Amino acid sequence: MDKHARIYVAGHRGMVGSALVRELNAHGYRDLVTRTHSELDLTDQHEVNSFFHDARIDVVLLAAARVGGIMANATQPARFLYENLAIETNVIHAAYRASVARLVFFGSSCIYPKLCPQPIREEYLLSSALEPTNDAYAIAKIAGLKMCNAYNSEYGTHYVSLMPTNLYGPNDNYDPRGSHVLPALIRKAHEAKIARAPTLTVWGTGAPRREFLHVDDLAAATRFLLEHDVGEGVYNVGVGEDLSIRELAECVARIVDYRGELVFDATKPDGTPQKLLDVSRLASMGWRASIDLEDGIAKTYEDFCAHHCALEAASNG
Numbered sequence: 001m002d003k004h005a006r007i008y009v010a011g012h013r014g015m016v017g018s019a020l021v022r023e024l025n026a027h028g029y030r031d032l033v034t035r036t037h038s039e040l041d042l043t044d045q046h047e048v049n050s051f052f053h054d055a056r057i058d059v060v061l062l063a064a065a066r067v068g069g070i071m072a073n074a075t076q077p078a079r080f081l082y083e084n085l086a087i088e089t090n091v092i093h094a095a096y097r098a099s100v101a102r103l104v105f106f107g108s109s110c111i112y113p114k115l116c117p118q119p120i121r122e123e124y125l126l127s128s129a130l131e132p133t134n135d136a137y138a139i140a141k142i143a144g145l146k147m148c149n150a151y152n153s154e155y156g157t158h159y160v161s162l163m164p165t166n167l168y169g170p171n172d173n174y175d176p177r178g179s180h181v182l183p184a185l186i187r188k189a190h191e192a193k194i195a196r197a198p199t200l201t202v203w204g205t206g207a208p209r210r211e212f213l214h215v216d217d218l219a220a221a222t223r224f225l226l227e228h229d230v231g232e233g234v235y236n237v238g239v240g241e242d243l244s245i246r247e248l249a250e251c252v253a254r255i256v257d258y259r260g261e262l263v264f265d266a267t268k269p270d271g272t273p274q275k276l277l278d279v280s281r282l283a284s285m286g287w288r289a290s291i292d293l294e295d296g297i298a299k300t301y302e303d304f305c306a307h308h309c310a311l312e313a314a315s316n317g
C-alpha cells in the first residue's frame, strides 16, 4: 500500500483503533485521518455522509464499535445491535459512495456458532445457532461482514473483514460493568493484592476456553493484509492456542503477584464453551502472531499500573 494513502482510522481512541494508529505511524504512514466521537458521530448518517464527501479518504479501517464483555453484551442487546448496525451501514455505504477503494472491517470470533467444531474455520459462519449471551453483537458483526462481501460483488469494492479472537492490550476497558475477562482479572487481582483480600472471585465455572491476541498483533496483521493488497474475504486473526478461564486467572494472579485463593462464581454466565480460531488462512500467506501471552499480560499489567494506579493516587490524594 502507498505510504501516502489517506487512511481514516474510525475509532482511533479505542483499543483496536489506537493500536492501528501506533502501527501505521511506526511504519511511515503519514496521512492518517481521525475524528473524535464529538467531532463525528458515526451513528448519524448525515454526518458520516458529509465527512466522506469532504475528506478524500483512500482507505478506511473500521474499528469503531460498541464492544464489551459477556455481561455488557447480555444486558444491553438493543444498544449493541443498534449502534453497531448504524456505524457499519453508515460508514460502509458512505465509503462506497465516496469511491473509497479499500476498507478493513473488524468483527469478532463470536460471529461463529456457539457449538462450532474447533478450531473454527472461516467457512463455519452461520452453520448453526449463535451463543445467546452475545447474539445481538454477533448479528451486527455478521451484517457488516456480509455488507463488505456484497459491496465487493455488486460494486467492485475491495472491502476485507478481519475476525479477531478475544483481544487485550493498551487502552482496554477496565470498568468491571463492561470489561472483558482479561482486563477484569487484571484489575481484580491488583485490587485484591492491595487490599490483601484472601479470595478473588472469578465469574463462571472456570471451564470455558478462550484464545487471547494482543491488539498489537492484530494491528500488525492488518498492515500485512493492506501491504499484500488483499482486497476481499474474511480472515480469522488469532494465535491458534487457547486456555481455560481457570488457567488464565492463575496466570494473571501469578503476574500480578496475588497469592490468595481463586473462587469460582457459577451463578455468572460461562458463555460459549470454546472459540479457538483456525488461523491457517493468514498463516498460509505468511503472517503469524508474535506476542507471547504471558509477556503480553505482563506488559498490559504495567500499562494498567501506569494509567489506572496514577488515577487512583490522584483521586485518593
Ligand code: GFB
Binding pocket: 068, 069, 070, 071, 073, 108, 109, 110, 133, 134, 137, 138, 165, 166, 167, 178, 179, 180, 181, 182, 184, 185, 201, 202, 203, 204, 208, 210, 245, 268, 269, 270, 271, 272
Ligand atoms: O471476556 P468475556 O467477558 O466474554 O468472558 P466472552 C469470557 C469468560 O470469562 C466467560 C469469564 O466465561 C466469563 O464468565 N469471566 C470470569 C469473566 N471472570 C470474569 C470477569 O470478571 N469479567 C468478565 N467479563 N468475564 C465476549 C462477547 O464473549 O467476547 C463479545 O460477549 C465479544 O461479544 C468478546 O465477542 C470478544 O469471550 O464470553
